[in-house]
Amino acid sequence: MATDKLSDVALRSIKPRDKQFKLSDGGGLFLLVNPQGSRLWRLAYRFGGRQKALALGSYPATSLSDAREARRKAKGLLEAGTDPGQEKKKRKAAVRAAEEAAENTFAAVAEKYLAKAEKEGRAAVTIGKARWLLNDLAAGLADKLVHEIAPKDVLAVLRPIEARGNYETARRMRSTIGLVLRFAVANGWAERDATADLKGALRAPNVRHRAAIVKPEPLGVLMRAIYSWEGGQPTTVAALKLMALLALRPGEVRGARWDEIDFEKRTWTVPLERMKMRRVHATPLPDQAIAILKELRPLTVRGEGSLIFPSTTSSKVPISENTTTLAMRRLGFGPHQMTSHGFRAAFATLANESGKWSVDSIERQLAHVEGNAVRRAYARGQYWDERVVMMQWWADYLDQLREQAKYTPRQDKRKAMRR
Incomplete structure (x- = not known):
């Protein structure tokens, strides 16, 4: 056989x-x-x-x-x-x-970098922006092998964005591409980061600070307008009030959940995945904030972990990042006068000018990270006791400014537009 x-x-x-x-x-x-x-x-x-x-x-x-x-x-x-x-x-x-080449293209390595960032707890908004920069704007690099990418290749995808006048976007894009290439170097897929040779190659953007009302009288006018707004959505009005009272970032307020609030300890703890600096941040709640949250709770609680500020279309999605900004526009405060982020500038300016509080307490409340590494290593205290007193002072001060405001809401709007 x-x-x-x-x-x-x-x-x-x-x-x-x-x-x-x-x-x-x-x-x-x-x-x-x-x-x-x-x-x-x-x-x-x-x-x-x-x-x-x-x-x-x-x-x-x-x-x-x-x-x-x-x-x-x-x-x-x-x-x-x-x-x-x-x-x-x-x-x-x-x-x-x-197969190895397919795994080492810029697009493939970028996905690996983003997956790593997600596992490390980077905020979803941060991941989304990085994905947009890498997948959409840097599409010209997608099929190139990371070890073959040269400075001219990176510059080729940056120049069109710069030519449209989007200087800050171009610089952020260069930085994000650099993160991916350094990730490739660390894993042995590339020899060097090509963006290192592009320092100074792009036009520097004109620095524009976010508009903010930092003077007591016009801030009082704004607070009166917010508290007098009868036609606004309860969640939107409450979000504006709490941004002003607590000086949190708008995104940290928008995505807040009820399980982050401890009414007994009078504390709001924002988890690291929603913090810009990826550090857990706790803020003391003054009487006024407690009252706002208790009034809002019956309207938005939908079970454990439910959103404090759900959108009007779904209880599982928070209000959009434009909601509070548009609300201020409806109240008569234009984009060159005030932004949602401007409440932080107002707090920082007036709290510092008061001379009542240490710089460290103000910086901790703003969740800023100490720039000096040695000082950061030793200044680990949260200055909690001082912050509790400071935030109650700030809430009382805002009430005082609001009560002293001289204009009705309609008059406030006309006055605000002239400032």
Whole structure:
């Protein structure tokens, strides 16, 4: 049987034996049957005076007809003076190189970097912006291998953005591309970060500070307008009030959940995934903030972990980042006068000017990170006791400014537009 041609019927009926054995199909093609049951196609041939064997797959994944076709192709290579075994190794190496190349394109490495950032707890907004910069704006780098990316390649995707006058976007894009390339270097996929040679190559953006009302009288007018707004959504009005009272970032307020509030300890703890600096931040709640939250709670609680400020369309989605900004526009305060972020500037300015509070307490309330590494290592205290007193003072001070405001809401709007 060993010299007979094989058939599908015969192959299907093969049983393993105690020892390995072969079934020949002729022309050097045979089936190797192992005691464990595996059935492997092999082709015996000679090349360069040496006896060799070429693996052609396993049965039944590789059928009898497939094995015979592989034998035919191998014989053709032998007639042309080519070793089919070496040719197979070359094809495997080419496939492997192509797979490695696909894994080391900028697009693939960028996805790996973003996945790492997500595991490290980076905020969803931060990840979303980075993905937009890398996938959409840097699409010209997508198919390039990270170890082949040169400064001119990076500059080629930055120049069109710069030409449109989006200088800050271009600079952020260069920085984000650099993060991906340094990630590639750290993992051995690239030799260097090409963006390092582009310092000074892009036009510096004009620094524009967020508009903010930092004078007591107009701030009182704004607070009166907010507290007198009868037509606003309760969640929007409450969000504006709490931004003013607590000096938190707008995004930290928008995404707040009820399980972050401890009414007994009078504390709001923002988790690190929603903090810009990726550090847990706790803020003391003054009486006014407690009252606002208690009034709002029956309106928005939808179970454990539910949002404090859900949108009007879904209780699972917070109000948008434009909600509070548009609210101030409706109250008559234009984009060059006040932004949602401006409440932080108002607090920082007036709290510092009061001379009542240490700079450290104000900075901790703003969740700023100390720039000096040595000072940061030793200044770990949260100045909590001072912050509790300071935030109650700030809330009382805002009430005082609001009560002293001289204008009705309609008059406030006209006055605000002239400031």
